[in-house]
Amino acid sequence: MSSHREAPEISKDPVADNTDTYAFVSPDQPDTVTLISNYVPLEEPPGGPNFFEFGDDVLYEIKVDNDGDGLAEITYQFRFQTQTRNPNTFLYNTGQITSISSSNWNRPQFYSVTKVDASGHSTVLGTKLACPPCNIGPRSTPNYSTLAGQAVHKLASGEVVFAGQRAEGFYVDLGSIFDLADLRPFQNLHLIPSPAAPGVNGTQGLNVHTIAIQVPKKHLTRDGSNPTNEADPRSVIGVWASASRQKGSVFDGQGNISATGPWVQVSRLANPLINEVIIPLGKKNYWNSQKPVNDSQFVQYYAHPELAGLLPVLYPGVFPHLAGYSKARADLEAILLTGIPSGIITGFQNFTGKTQADLLRLNMAIAPAKNPNILGVIGGDLAGFPNGRRVFDDTVTIEIRAIAGVTIPLVDPSFKPDGAASLVSDFSPPHIPKGVSYQSHFPYLGVPFGGYQSQPHPV
Amino acid sequence: MAKVTRRRLLKTTSIGAATVGMLAAAPHLAALAAPAAEQTPELSATSLPGPMVTYVRNLAKGEVGILVGEREIVYHDTDLVKRLLKATQ
Numbered sequence: 001m002s003s004h005r006e007a008p009e010i011s012k013d014p015v016a017d018n019t020d021t022y023a024f025v026s027p028d029q030p031d032t033v034t035l036i037s038n039y040v041p042l043e044e045p046p047g048g049p050n051f052f053e054f055g056d057d058v059l060y061e062i063k064v065d066n067d068g069d070g071l072a073e074i075t076y077q078f079r080f081q082t083q084t085r086n087p088n089t090f091l092y093n094t095g096q097i098t099s100i101s102s103s104n105w106n107r108p109q110f111y112s113v114t115k116v117d118a119s120g121h122s123t124v125l126g127t128k129l130a131c132p133p134c135n136i137g138p139r140s141t142p143n144y145s146t147l148a149g150q151a152v153h154k155l156a157s158g159e160v161v162f163a164g165q166r167a168e169g170f171y172v173d174l175g176s177i178f179d180l181a182d183l184r185p186f187q188n189l190h191l192i193p194s195p196a197a198p199g200v201n202g203t204q205g206l207n208v209h210t211i212a213i214q215v216p217k218k219h220l221t222r223d224g225s226n227p228t229n230e231a232d233p234r235s236v237i238g239v240w241a242s243a244s245r246q247k248g249s250v251f252d253g254q255g256n257i258s259a260t261g262p263w264v265q266v267s268r269l270a271n272p273l274i275n276e277v278i279i280p281l282g283k284k285n286y287w288n289s290q291k292p293v294n295d296s297q298f299v300q301y302y303a304h305p306e307l308a309g310l311l312p313v314l315y316p317g318v319f320p321h322l323a324g325y326s327k328a329r330a331d332l333e334a335i336l337l338t339g340i341p342s343g344i345i346t347g348f349q350n351f352t353g354k355t356q357a358d359l360l361r362l363n364m365a366i367a368p369a370k371n372p373n374i375l376g377v378i379g380g381d382l383a384g385f386p387n388g389r390r391v392f393d394d395t396v397t398i399e400i401r402a403i404a405g406v407t408i409p410l411v412d413p414s415f416k417p418d419g420a421a422s423l424v425s426d427f428s429p430p431h432i433p434k435g436v437s438y439q440s441h442f443p444y445l446g447v448p449f450g451g452y453q454s455q456p457h458p459v
Numbered sequence: 460m461a462k463v464t465r466r467r468l469l470k471t472t473s474i475g476a477a478t479v480g481m482l483a484a485a486p487h488l489a490a491l492a493a494p495a496a497e498q499t500p501e502l503s504a505t506s507l508p509g510p511m512v513t514y515v516r517n518l519a520k521g522e523v524g525i526l527v528g529e530r531e532i533v534y535h536d537t538d539l540v541k542r543l544l545k546a547t548q
Contacts, residue, residue, distance in 0.1 A: 250510045250512060260510045260528065261529070262526075
């Protein structure tokens with residue numbers, strides 16, 4: 001998965017598990033950028049009576065580097081507070097919830113938004129902002145789309161925010177990929193073959209918890225300018241998200257837990273699938289604890305990704321050129337750690353300088369695509385991943401193909417990719433699987449699946 | 460993390476007073492309390508922003524961490540660490 005349950009420790013702490021991070025120029029508000037960070041992986045919609053929520057004891061942050069130093073010049077912090085209105089019932093809701101202020105919602109959750117600048121100065125942008133409840137079912141949360149729409153808040157400082165449950169927008173054939181890197185459409189070519197078959201979306205019907213903030217572009221550039229020139233370094237920002245917990249916890253033996261001490265980062269995410277696939281098991285917890293500015297310590301895993309060595313073994317005879325390529329993968333280092341410099345792809349750059357840091361790099365001067373291609377830049381759509389990341393981008397196919405070698409010629413024209421490298425995908429041809437939906441407006445991720453409406457698993 | 464000496468911590472912060480107070484308040488740990496001259500008696504006037512947790516960060520260096528609020532204070536006191544160890548035996 002993008003970063004769902006990707007490391008041993010964070011897989012035990014879903015409330016703090018950062019699953020996907022997105023950054024894109026808002027298609028319907030192109031003078032703004034939307035930043036999204038998802039948490040709480042693989043929510044089964046009927047999962048009550050204690051339905052999913054953010055952690056009051058977690059510090060959620062979305063960070064922006066706008067000068068290429070790998071450090072955050074802008075941080076948006078989100079802190080949550082949950083109430084129990086009636087402690088004498090087991091019910092999540094004591095009647096229908098027809099508005100987010102309904103007293104029938106027994107576990108309302110509220111949050112604050114704080115902006116921290118490069119010098120550490122904090123400005124509170126909003127307080128007591130209401131989340132929507134989870135999508136329970138037609139009796140408890142009728143007209144859910146309208147209900148959740150009430151939880152889109154416009155802040156006086158110009159940002160728009162939303163925090164709450166959404167439909168999972170990341171699609172991937174989990175069941176096959178984690179079965180020795182099988183890709184169902186190509187499994188007839190696998191070392192342990194079986195007839196080719198259509199991909200199966202492993203996240204189908206599941207929800208996540210989303211923190212989304214839409215920010216005027218001028219708030220994000222280093223000098224407050226409006227980014228209009230794609231070649232201008234000021235047009236590029238680096239984005240990542242994180243979750244932190246306080247260093248100490250005290251269980252008082254009476255059902256209460258108190259936290260104390262400084263915040264310690266337990267999860268982080270920018271480019272999808274990095275800690276999932278690039279970073280080895282013994283380093284995953286450590287990777288989650290580190291700041292992007294220190295990512296040069298992990299460069300060997302980007303330069304010689306394990307999966308690039310496995311593909312020729314698991315698909316015998318399919319990737320001979322990749323098998324023979326022993327150079328460091330400067331293409332992956334550029335795409336994932338520094339951005340792509342000018343002069344490599346016509347009309348595009350998202351280079352942030354020599355500091356190696358795993359960031360989603362977004363060139364804000366590139367307008368949203370009128371006809372987006374889910375393969376992003378490798379599909380000829382410069383507004384998609386790895387120029388930031390949109391909610392619908394097929395990052396699994398993009399990264400598998402990149403690791404398989406399609407992006408090596410960007411930095412090494414002598415290399416000819418294997419024919420299969422530009423074909424592999426977990427869904428063939430690449431497409432958004434049936435049942436995955438998005439919104440054309442903020443917060444762009446789709447209405448969450450309802451608990452009552454869900455039929456989670458086939459009999 | 461702030462680095463302070465034990466004496467400075469105890470003399471200048473209410474946290475220090477509370478630390479000593481907590482240790483002294485536990486009968487089993489009474490032996491760990493700092494010398495009387497260094498104690499500040501006004502515990503009733505002291506409040507904490509939540510639990511305070513003190514732990515030994517580095518036994519060999521006599522390094523103690525104090526978690527309080529959103530801070531960690533690193534505190535060096537070999538004698539205190541020895542007394543803590545003794546209390547566990």
